Amino acid sequence: MKNASLSNAFxxxxxxxxxxxxxxRSEIANPLLFFIIVVSLFPLAVSPEESLxxxxxxxxxxxxxxxxxxxxxxxxxxSDFEDGSLEQMLLSPQPIALLVLGxxxxxxxxxxxxxxxxxxxxxxxxxxxxxxxxxxxxTLALGTPVLSLVGSIGVALTVGLRRGGVLLSLLVLPLYxxxxxxxxxxxxxxxxxxSIKGQLYFLAALFALAVTLAPMATAxxxxxxxx
Amino acid sequence: xxxxxxxxxILEVQxxxxxxxxxxxxxxLSFTLTPGHALQxxxxxxxxxxxxxxxxxxxxxxxxxxxxxxxQSIFEDRAEYLSNLAYIGHAHGVKGELTPLENxxxxxxxxxxxxxxxxxxxxxxxxxxxxxDAPSRTLSAGQRRRVxxxxxxxxxxxxxxxxxxxxxxxxxxxxxIENMITEHVLRGGMAILTSHHPLDLSDxxxxxxxxxx
Amino acid sequence: MWSFIHKHASPKHFYLLAExxxxxxxxxxxxxxxxxxxxxxxxxxxxxQQGESYRIIYVHVPAAWMSMFIYMVMATSGAIGLVxxxxxxxxxxxxxxxxxxxxxxxxxxxxxxxxxxxxxxWWVWDARLTxxxxxxxxxxxxxxxxxxIEDRRTAxxxxxxxxxxxxxxxxxxxxxxxxxxxxxxxxxxxRFDKPAMATSMLIPLLIMALGFKLYYLYAMLLRVRVKIxxxxxDTTWMKExxxxxxx
Amino acid sequence: xxxxxHMGGYAFYVWASYGLALVLMLWNVIVPIxxxxxxxxxxxxxxxxxxxxxxxx
Numbered sequence: 001m002k003n004a005s006l007s008n009a010f011x012x013x014x015x016x017x018x019x020x021x022x023x024x025r026s027e028i029a030n031p032l033l034f035f036i037i038v039v040s041l042f043p044l045a046v047s048p049e050e051s052l053x054x055x056x057x058x059x060x061x062x063x064x065x066x067x068x069x070x071x072x073x074x075x076x077x078x079s080d081f082e083d084g085s086l087e088q089m090l091l092s093p094q095p096i097a098l099l100v101l102g103x104x105x106x107x108x109x110x111x112x113x114x115x116x117x118x119x120x121x122x123x124x125x126x127x128x129x130x131x132x133x134x135x136x137x138x139t140l141a142l143g144t145p146v147l148s149l150v151g152s153i154g155v156a157l158t159v160g161l162r163r164g165g166v167l168l169s170l171l172v173l174p175l176y177x178x179x180x181x182x183x184x185x186x187x188x189x190x191x192x193x194x195s196i197k198g199q200l201y202f203l204a205a206l207f208a209l210a211v212t213l214a215p216m217a218t219a220x221x222x223x224x225x226x227x
Numbered sequence: 228x229x230x231x232x233x234x235x236x237i238l239e240v241q242x243x244x245x246x247x248x249x250x251x252x253x254x255x256l257s258f259t260l261t262p263g264h265a266l267q268x269x270x271x272x273x274x275x276x277x278x279x280x281x282x283x284x285x286x287x288x289x290x291x292x293x294x295x296x297x298x299q300s301i302f303e304d305r306a307e308y309l310s311n312l313a314y315i316g317h318a319h320g321v322k323g324e325l326t327p328l329e330n331x332x333x334x335x336x337x338x339x340x341x342x343x344x345x346x347x348x349x350x351x352x353x354x355x356x357x358x359x360d361a362p363s364r365t366l367s368a369g370q371r372r373r374v375x376x377x378x379x380x381x382x383x384x385x386x387x388x389x390x391x392x393x394x395x396x397x398x399x400x401x402x403x404i405e406n407m408i409t410e411h412v413l414r415g416g417m418a419i420l421t422s423h424h425p426l427d428l429s430d431x432x433x434x435x436x437x438x439x440x
Numbered sequence: 441m442w443s444f445i446h447k448h449a450s451p452k453h454f455y456l457l458a459e460x461x462x463x464x465x466x467x468x469x470x471x472x473x474x475x476x477x478x479x480x481x482x483x484x485x486x487x488x489q490q491g492e493s494y495r496i497i498y499v500h501v502p503a504a505w506m507s508m509f510i511y512m513v514m515a516t517s518g519a520i521g522l523v524x525x526x527x528x529x530x531x532x533x534x535x536x537x538x539x540x541x542x543x544x545x546x547x548x549x550x551x552x553x554x555x556x557x558x559x560x561x562w563w564v565w566d567a568r569l570t571x572x573x574x575x576x577x578x579x580x581x582x583x584x585x586x587x588x589i590e591d592r593r594t595a596x597x598x599x600x601x602x603x604x605x606x607x608x609x610x611x612x613x614x615x616x617x618x619x620x621x622x623x624x625x626x627x628x629x630x631r632f633d634k635p636a637m638a639t640s641m642l643i644p645l646l647i648m649a650l651g652f653k654l655y656y657l658y659a660m661l662l663r664v665r666v667k668i669x670x671x672x673x674d675t676t677w678m679k680e681x682x683x684x685x686x687x
Numbered sequence: 688x689x690x691x692x693h694m695g696g697y698a699f700y701v702w703a704s705y706g707l708a709l710v711l712m713l714w715n716v717i718v719p720i721x722x723x724x725x726x727x728x729x730x731x732x733x734x735x736x737x738x739x740x741x742x743x744x
Contacts, residue, residue, distance in 0.1 A: 009336050019325065079322075083319075087286065157598050163588075177574060177617075181619070206612070217605055227288065227593075227594050227597075491696070492701060553704045556700060662719035669726040670726055682727065
């Protein structure tokens, strides 16, 4: 397997999924709109009072980011499963984990990246102090790929099921908890002006662990689901 | 015509058996496929035709028995076997949002074989001249299946496994596909297909397997 | 070596083995639990700080230990079933899930029942209780996935992957929750500590822990036996066994 | 004896914990035993049914 064909397979898969996502606009817009709406629910539900919202801002934004990613996970394999191209991918001599990594990266670019770009605006709407903005962006940049990677394992396990949606959240959300804890805490600590190196290192470690192990687990799960 | 594929590529199926919801579809199924031969599998719906093809591709594990490619089980060295195999299922995997050209580029990148002809030529061979750039969803079901079959032209592999390749194809198209298969087999390739469509291959090139209990 | 494992891992041998083991396990579990309860509830002295309420420990702590232990067993047997395709390993994993979930629930509720007299609230976001709660979600995810997939073998393999992913995440979740808990500790130490364990208090705990382990083996084998009856009902050896044993 | 049940005022908490433990542990024993009985009768009925229509077999 010449590595030229390996990288070619990876980038073709990435380009393929990106073109597919760009051609169905709604796939990008929905998670983003969901993210915005959920964040703007909290001031209505809790209180518009500044000091309260400021303390809750990190948690609100991160829980909303978690749920938005969860919603968009289904699109990674669902349409490919229905029209048989997932079968073709499993029958390719190229390593499946690599192809899966390409798909997950495309999913992150379509769902994770927009969240990062829009998060500062929502941060401002929740009175998040300026010092915390960097922490918000850094934690989202490190955390959302982990959400896509770990989420892809869950979606690979439930791709064959008709009503896999709710089950997916039960499988995946517990695995998101470490990311949620360190990310939302990092923003809160940064808001208080304290250095957040420790939290960022831990998030980076989770990212490294996820990017190496998750594609293999997803590949195994796909082979099982498509039996 | 010298066979393009080395003679030692043999597919051996040894006493394969498979059950579905504790109703055994078939058991003790054994056959050997050598270059220059085709196997046509017939049988009523639900008799496990598609299941056998999925077993032969290694997508599904048999309950008992084994499948060997060049004497080695296909479940051990997957990449080796898959680089010699092309499977076109009932759901053929052509993305509606992508154009035929884009679809072929993706399948080309995922195979490990250099393609002798360009994607355009492959599409032309399947009578899709002029449709290369239209999104596949605007094509008819038959045309979309031909885009899938064009993969066989683009990535030449010895073993073809085709599930009902003639569905939704018009008469003229069926002739074309039939020739494609017979040429492939006469060139020393191998094919396993489920279909009731008669293939004009002499008996020493074609064996049929009927699953009707 | 493989033939030995495959022979003993065959449903037939496993069933006969289980049939022989189950009565012994049942009785020894009962004896151990009775002795443990007697020691824990009667013999063990009253704790000078917590009075009698600390006796909940003899159910809470063994249950918490078991909830973790059983998830490890599920992940290992799932891996064995996934890699070596041994059906019995899948049966062990899926039989262990409900027992593990029950122990996790037991640990959670007894934890809250123990917390109430000490701090006046039913639930406190203590590190161990929170980890236990997340472990319960992992168990429920396992059970939900297994019941969602029709084909038995696919379900077993999918759950094995989930259990393996879960088992990799358990230490990470545990560390994160501990770290998160120390952050929000604040001044009042609501540490959820076992009282200083005098040996007379420790012995019943170990007896109960052993009793719970035997109980798990007993209950799991009961469930595995039913799974074998369901999956092997058409085999000749099963029919002979049933027709032969006319009891 | 009543002092024992009183559990130094914590009777409810202690006995609730042990009661729940008993219920959960019994449930995980009774359910499989019942399912075993049901499965056995189902297999026996199937066997009788099979022997019924081809007694020679």
